[in-house]
Amino acid sequence: MPNAIFVLPDGQRESVEVANGTHLMRAAVNHGIHAIVGDCGGSAACATCHVYVQEPWLQRLPAPSATEDQLLEATASPRQPNSRLSCQIQMSDALDGIIIDVAPTQW
């Protein structure tokens, strides 16, 4: 199973095995990573699953949808060029080893 590494706001790293097809928000919440809230349940409607995706994985992701792009304008932590909503990132073997910095605040 591919692996994702979440870097928490306090600098701690959590390595999580994520099944192909599972979204990173769901994997984080199931793993008890509370710095990702996922308030809307993953329907790209709340922006509380904000993460910063490191390269080279960022360039392997499909571009954000118009809805994701709009929501990223309303994140509690400042939007960066590598900001994404983790509920819109679907795990795949191409993303194995992905390193994601969790945004310091989601509200």
Ligand code: FES
């Ligand atoms: S969980 Fe709400 S936008 Fe991702």
